[in-house]
Amino acid sequence: MPQITFVSAGGERRTVDTQSGKSVMEAAVNAMVPGIDADCGGACACATCHIYVDPEWAAKLDTPASLEVDMLECAHESDERSRLSCQVKMRDDLDGLVVHLPESQS
Secondary structure, three states: OOEEEEEOOOOOEEEEEOOOOOEHHHHHHHOOOOOOOOOOOOOOOOOOOEEEEOHHHHOOOOOOOHHHHHHHOOOOOOOOOEEEHHHOEOOHHHOOEEEEOOHHHO
């Protein structure tokens, strides 16, 4: 079962287990990780599940679709590490993924 570590803007780390095929957002919501609101329920229609992917993991993720890229333009404090956690699907090879939460979502 893959694990994801969520790092708050203050540096607090929380590791959760999830299943392959589930989104990072689903794992966060199921584990009640603070800072992942997911107002649209994973429809890629808001940016309340914005995360920063740890640099060592960025190249291992699928390229974001154009809809996600458009939504990230609306996200507060987005940068080249930004992703919407609803669009990042977990796989076994992503076991240990580390993502950071923006300060604005803390």
